[in-house]
Amino acid sequence: MTLQPTDLPAAPRTAPSGAAILERQRGRESAARTYARSFPIVPARAQGMTIEDTDGRRYLDCLSGAGTLALGHNHPVVLEAIQRTVSSGAPLHVLDLATPEKDEFTDALFATLPGDFADKARIHFCGPAGTDAVEAALKLMQTATGRRGVLGFTGAYHGMTAGALAASGGVGTKTPVPGIAADVTRLPYPYSYRCPFGVGGEGGAQISADYVERLLDDPNGGVVPPAAMILEAVQGEGGAVPAPDAWLREMRRITAEREIPLIVDEVQTGVGRTGAFWAVEHSGIVPDAMVMSKAIGGSLPLAVIVYHEDYNGWLPGAHTGTFRGNTLAMATGTATLRYVSREGLVERAAAVGARMTERLTALRSELPVIGDVRGRGLMIGVELVDAEAEPDACGARPFAPQLAAQVRDACLERGLIVELGGRFDSTVRLLPPLIITDEQVEAVLDRLTDAIAAVTATQNAGAGA
Incomplete structure (x- = not known):
């Protein structure tokens, strides 16, 4: 019988108590744990949007792995892809060697991209997390341009490794790491409710665009020509703040005219999350690189960058990673991408x-x-x-x-x-699965x-x- 997204499998007969597991977690895991502090529960089973803890209580999951679970937990097409791949005897780890699963995933992914981007695109498989892909994108553009600096935005979140953290906006996570943001120029992201210019609406977004353009053109503005601009079309951790489409088009114009590569971080916004397969489609812009992770792996770890072929200047081995060949994630990612497209999600x-x-x-x-x-x-x-x-x-x-x-x-x-x-963590965020x-x-x-x-x-x- 095929499981429906809202069905849960039978509970195991015996399991440690939730309280005991939580106590052991507090004693053994690092002080950096986050979600475990917010949700003192121990999920034991999950299906679709429903999580059941060890005490038998059920919850509707509106976090979805921070946007990872486009199809919710244990969707039938994801489970089928896992079972089929494992049963086939396919190698589960082969570094960056070609496999049928990788080829099929690349086909499925490119089929979802805007045509004028996909036609001249290259893909690079990174380490398994979004922050790995951000690092790769920054490094790619630094290599291509011979420059070092990055243009980032207030409210941004791009990850926790060095370059990604530097480009992010959060002060608290950067303060203990001296010099982490030395090469990042911080620009004002349009946030209408709390406009950095005290104007709001279209006026605030236009001032932001004008400010960026004038700063970059000012010979005494202090900004050395950068390697790239990186932004989110909708800021996720920043509080679900969408950038106005007109502003995004201005950022594309400004960067294109000055030969500054534009990187769009689609880690959380991708695979239908924003009501377009990719958030850049709302504005119609074509970036130079897109960073992708979370939902593209169908709930398993996978991260890639897709970029214009003009930037394909890396030497062999210039950016590698042991776990960039996750066959299972490619199989579940293919199943997810095709299901989202086929079912009109x-x-x-x-x-x-x-x-x-x-x-x-x-x-x-x-x-x-x-x-x-x-x-x-x-x-x-x-x-x-x-x-x-x-x-x-x-x-x-x-x-x-x-x-x-x-x-x-x-x-x-x-x-x-x-x-x-x-x-100040004052925004309640809703990220339910697309199902x-x-x-x-x-x-x-x-x-x-x-x-x-x-x-x-x-x-x-x-x-x-």
């Missing part, structure tokens, strides 16, 4: 995301702690604020990180997994609404005591 992500965003936006009058609702497709951010404080010039009220953490905890109590992001059903959409929205209302009511009661 890109269009569904756009429609369902619009419906969720519309309902959440309508809640702002009822729940004023919701300062802003934004995103694209099934990449949605709900920014929580101090509703009692005075708004700034753009109408934004102060961040409410404590409130956001309480809402996340209240969601977990109601069987909903959501994570925080954005400045989310209409019934699950309503359940997610109901549980999130109830959690925000309950936390707000408790705070108001405490203030009035």
Whole structure:
């Protein structure tokens, strides 16, 4: 019998208690663990959007491996690809040798790319994480241009290895690493609700574009011609902040006119997440390189860069990695890419995301702690604020990180997994799988609404005591 995405397999007869496993984790894992702190549960089984912990409690997973699980947990087409590949006797690890699975994956991936990009594209298989692909893209462009510096943006997140971390916006993770961002010029990303210029809307985005162009052309601006510009079409960890299409087109024009390679980080936005197969399609821009990971592996580790053939100047062995030949991930990635295309999940992500965003936006009058609702497709951010404080010039009220953490905890109590992001971790992020059903959409929205209302009511009661 074929498993449906919402079915769960039978539970094992015996398993260690969740409390015991959590205690051992606290005693043995590093202090850098993150999600384990936010969600003190021990997932034992999962199917589709449902996770069941060792205590038998079920949760709707609106985190989806930080966007990795386009088809949710253990989707039948993914499991079939794993079983078929293992049963075939295919080598599971062959470095960068050619295999039928790699060839098929490349075909499937290129079939999803904008035609004017795919026609002259090369692919490089990297280490298994998105940050590995970011490093490869930066190194590729440094090699091609002979330059060193990078143009990055406020609010960005590109990974945790050296170059990727340097290009990211988070100060907290960079502060303990002296000199990590020495070669990065930080530029203002358009964030309408909290516009860096205090203007917001189209005006703020235009000022940002003007600022970038004038800075690069100013002989006393302090910016040495860079090796590349790197950006996200929708900032993920930055709080689900979408870049205006017109602004993206300006970044493409500005970089093209100055022969600055443009790298677009599609690690979290790719494979239909934003309501287009790739987020660059909304604006119509053609970058010089695209960084891809997460969903392209069909839930298994895989990362690649796809770039214009003009930049294919590496010498053999110039960028390698032991685990760039993950045969299983290529097989599950192929199955996922083709399923998303065949089943119309890109269009569904756009429609369902619009419906969720519309309902959440309508809640702002009822729940004023919701300062802003934004995103694209099934990449949605709900920014929580101090509703009692005075708004700034753009109408934004102060961040409410404590409130956001309480809402996340209240969601977990109601069987909903959501994570925080954005400045001061004040944005509740929704990243459900593309296979989310209409019934699950309503359940997610109901549980999130109830959690925000309950936390707000408790705070108001405490203030009035």
